[in-house]
Amino acid sequence: MRVLHLVYALYRGGLESWLLRMLREIPRDVAAMDVCCMGVDTGPWAEQASDLGARVLHCPLRPDHIGFYLGLRRILNRYNYDLIHNHLGVYSGFPVWIAKRERVPVITTFHNTDFSMASLRWLRLPLISDLRRLYARLSIDYAARNTNILSGVSKGVLNDIIAGRNGLQVKSRVLYLGVPLPEIPTQDEKAVFRKSLGFEALSPLIIHVGRFIEQKNHYGVIEIFKRVLRVCPDARLLLIGEGPLRSRVEDAVERDNLSEYIMFLGFRDDASTLIAKCDLFLLPSLHEGLPVVALEAQAAAVPLVGSMIPGLTEAVEQGRTAVLHPVEDLQGMADSALKILTDCEFATQLGTAGRGRIQKAFSVKAAAGRLLEIYEELINRSERTTA
Secondary structure: OEEEEEEOOOOOOHHHHHHHHHHHHOOOOOOEEEEEEOOOOOOOOHHHHHHOOOOEEEOOOOOOOHHHHHHHHHHHHHHOOOEEEEOOHHHOHHHHHHHHHHOOOEEEEEOOOOOOOOOOHHHHOHHHHHHHHHHHHHHHHHHHHHOOEEEEOOHHHHHHHHOOOOOOHHHEEEOOOOEOOOOOOOHHHHHHHHHHOOOOOOOOEEEEEOOOOHHHOHHHHHHHHHHHHHHOOOOEEEEEOOOOOHHHHHHHHHHOOOOOOEEEEEOOOOHHHHHHOOOEEEEOOOOOOOOHHHHHHHHOOOOEEEEOOOOHHHHOOEOOOEEEEOOOOHHHHHHHHHHHHHOHHHHHHHHHHHHHHHHHHOEHHHHHHHHHHHHHHHHHHHHHHHO
16 A cells, blocks of 8 residues: 655654654555645655655645645655655645545544644744634544544544544544653663763753653753752753753753753753663653653653643553653652652562553554554545445
8 A cells, every 4th residue: 555644854863753653663565655745845754754765745834835735745646656645734634635536544543632732933933823723623523524534642542533523433543642752761872971961970860851842841850850850850851852841941950040950951852761871751741642752661661740631641551651740830840759769679579560561552663553554544535435
């Protein structure tokens, strides 16, 4: 089968990581998957996708939508795809409309529950943000009602999309993502890593991975770490990622005189390897779809402390592989972080259970199997409809 994934761009993120893993796991003679990017460029991971055999196409979606319409039609007619896998979130409606006109079956997957936060500053201007919210509401509604299969990366995401829209349950599917199981580093390897950063060999090391945007709640991360530091002054924090709020977070760290305790590592292609060398993953997000980083932390046997929000409550098992608190309970998260950092037995129990959970339900192999099942269902359903 021939599949075209529609994404914004192949930037470094959870969706993109999953897509590269699927390209590695699924042979092209089973499902030949290509990628079409609608952003201003194809992103830094486009070369990796090409190296894995995928055709990476660029079809920018500009405000007038005309170029995207003509470009996507041209792509569909040229390469004769059996189905489209649409990951465009706020912009999902228009490609579904095009797919219907071209009679190409489409699965639309939503990866988040909140579409109100625009990443570009100019999209937040009063009138423009109002228009964007209206566009998002109409686009998502059209996509949800007209896509052949509607999916979400968690039950929470899917329930949020189908709420108030009758009759969508029959075509709705949960598409859990998957992550690989990394090698567990030795204590010596962990000590060498800490020394390479200029830290003490035994420094308790906390990590957060995520774009510097409101959703990821970096100010909450900093506040939790400050409370941990009062009790555990040897602790250190690594922040991995980029984004529009990075400079503001750096300014906040400097104002609080925390620069010697917190290190900004930017984008890292080896983030999952770095996670495995840390003692705790901190994730106090305001909202999530199904955070891949939470799966990666468990795969690496690293305990997680985070916010009790839809998506994250599915990614981890409360009390068994992670400890979650209400999003506003920063002190509770700090207390749980301290317990993990000071109670080796408790930390080991959480880490071991988390790795076992990923191996059983969220492996790359399991994710690839789920994906192919949905694709086959969509193609079979489309063949029956046209017969």
